[in-house]
Structures are given as C-alpha cells and as structure tokens.
Amino acid sequence: MKAMEGSSSSADGQAEAAWQRAVRAADRAARETATAERHERRFAETGRMFHSTMAARHHAVAERHLTAARLQESYARRVREWSNGHGPGRPEALGVDRPLFMAGVAEVCGTSSAALTLMGDDLSQLAVAASDRPSRGAQDLEYVLTAGPGREAARAGSAVYVSGAAIEECWPGYGSGLAALGLSSVAALPLTVAPRCIGALTVFDPPSALAGSGALDEVAAALTAGVLLGPDADPGLYGGADIRAAVHQAAGALSEQTGASIGDALALIKARAFALGEAPDSVARRFLSGELKLSAPREGP
Numbered sequence: 001m002k003a004m005e006g007s008s009s010s011a012d013g014q015a016e017a018a019w020q021r022a023v024r025a026a027d028r029a030a031r032e033t034a035t036a037e038r039h040e041r042r043f044a045e046t047g048r049m050f051h052s053t054m055a056a057r058h059h060a061v062a063e064r065h066l067t068a069a070r071l072q073e074s075y076a077r078r079v080r081e082w083s084n085g086h087g088p089g090r091p092e093a094l095g096v097d098r099p100l101f102m103a104g105v106a107e108v109c110g111t112s113s114a115a116l117t118l119m120g121d122d123l124s125q126l127a128v129a130a131s132d133r134p135s136r137g138a139q140d141l142e143y144v145l146t147a148g149p150g151r152e153a154a155r156a157g158s159a160v161y162v163s164g165a166a167i168e169e170c171w172p173g174y175g176s177g178l179a180a181l182g183l184s185s186v187a188a189l190p191l192t193v194a195p196r197c198i199g200a201l202t203v204f205d206p207p208s209a210l211a212g213s214g215a216l217d218e219v220a221a222a223l224t225a226g227v228l229l230g231p232d233a234d235p236g237l238y239g240g241a242d243i244r245a246a247v248h249q250a251a252g253a254l255s256e257q258t259g260a261s262i263g264d265a266l267a268l269i270k271a272r273a274f275a276l277g278e279a280p281d282s283v284a285r286r287f288l289s290g291e292l293k294l295s296a297p298r299e300g301p
Helices: 010-046 049-086 101-108 133-145 149-156 165-170 174-180 215-228 245-258 262-276 280-289
Strands: 113-119 125-130 160-163 185-193 196-204
Touching (some): 010 049, 049 101, 101 125, 101 215, 113 149, 125 133, 133 149, 133 174, 133 196, 133 262, 133 280, 149 160, 149 165, 149 185, 149 196, 160 165, 165 174, 185 215, 245 262, 245 280, 262 280
Antiparallel strands (some): 113 196, 185 196
16 A cells, blocks of 8 residues: 555545555554464464464454455545545535545445444443434434344344344334335444443445355454554544534433433433434434423423
8 A cells, every 4th residue: 555645635634544544554464464474384383273373363353454454445535536526625515525434334344324333331322423324314213212233232242133024023113213214134243342342333234145244243343443442543433423412412401401310301302303203413403502392291290
C-alpha cells in the first residue's frame, strides 16, 4: 500500500487517516505472518506442538489485522471517490452524503445493511453506527423493545443467526418490524474483549455462504481489536457513531419535569417512539424542542 497525498478538506483528511491506519494494519499482519512462519519452520525441525500452536495463533492475529486493513482501505477509497467525484464543497449541496464507515463493513460482509452497537454492562445501547436506513431502523427497534439479536449475542457471548418466521418467534415485535424494513435474516456477533463483551455487530441479510462460516466473526474481531480498540482506535468510526445524546438529555429533562425516575422517563420515550413509528432520537428532539409533549403515567389510587 502507498499512502495517499494529503488534502486540507475534512473528507480528504479522514481518507488519509483511514489509509494510514490500513497501511499500519497491513504492516502488523506482515509481522505476524513472519512470526507464524518461523514457528512453522521450528515445528518442522523439532516436532514440538508448542510451535504449531503459536503458528496458528499468529496466523489468526495476522488475518485479523488484514481484515482491519481491508475495512480501513475500503472507507478511505469511498471517501476519496466521494470527494473527487463531486468536487470541493459540492457533495453536501447535491444532497450526496459522505460515505459511512459501516457501509464498508457491510460490503465486506456481503450485504448493504450492517450496524455496530456498543453496550453497557446492563446491555443498554450506549452508541450505534449503521450503514444505511434499514440497519439503523433495526437498531432503533431493538433499542425501543430492549430485545433483539444484537442484545442476545452480547448477553450470550456467542453468534446468533436467525431468519424468516423464527425472528418473530425469538423476539415478538422485532421480527415484524424487521420485515417492514425489508430485511428477512440477521446475524449478530459479539464484540468481545475478554472477559467482557462491549457490544455487537449485526449483519442483515448476509449471504448464506458467509453466515456461520466464521468470516463474519473475523470481521467482528477486527472491528473490536483494530478499529474500536488498539493503537489506531477510532470508537467514533469517523463521526458515524451516534451516542444517543438527545435521548438521554430528553430522559433527564422529562425526569426533572415529572418526578419520574430516569429509567421510567427513558421507557416512556421508547414507548412513544414505538407508538408513533419514529426513531427514539426523533421523539427526543421533538420533546426537547417543545413540539411534542410527554408525561409520566399517574400513580393509581
């Protein structure tokens, strides 16, 4: 890989940063591969299983770095093409949104819809990044219902693959909502940093050849170790991650107005979002602007 020439624009700056991260990830992969090959030679010479085990481990780490490099390079190329294709200052005026990092992740996963969710110890969504409207809608649905494949993958610490009618059987309400978004199958992989799980990668309508093959697990591992954490971490995914600040701000304001707990206020916002068929962030912003009124349920006699 060769580093791209710099640019003063924000888009080109992000493309350059992603490209440099791709270069460094590829270099790490090369070093890991070289180490693995040394252990393979030592195994051939000595027959000691230690060297065979170490070779396998270093090959696995190398593959993870290569996947991270692919994700970074994909994003860099998309942003550079977006910037060059529309000219300075023109993309926003034309209504063409800047490429999202998660769109490249979805592409690597063989689909157009994928989302990443960071979660707290209680499995609540702390931040979400999505590749497109359907995947973001699916994450909003899981957030409102407090149930879904991403949450289940994080809870169990293992991959979840569900399709068709089985989705509704697993998570009532979520399956029908997913179908309304035009999505029919889902694969969710935990983002694990032993001994904790920090979230989940959810891939919608993945190719059947990839689902369960281990390829999606590799993408999840690369995202965790090479993008969210590590020396080149960018948890904000180049500005594509939403920390749901409006929702939490609205919950605090509603709690103060009504005397309800933060948890009850948050549940009310989610319930209204579900009833209106809107994203919880939209309901929160409308409440904060005074456009939408919310009130906590009154205590019974």
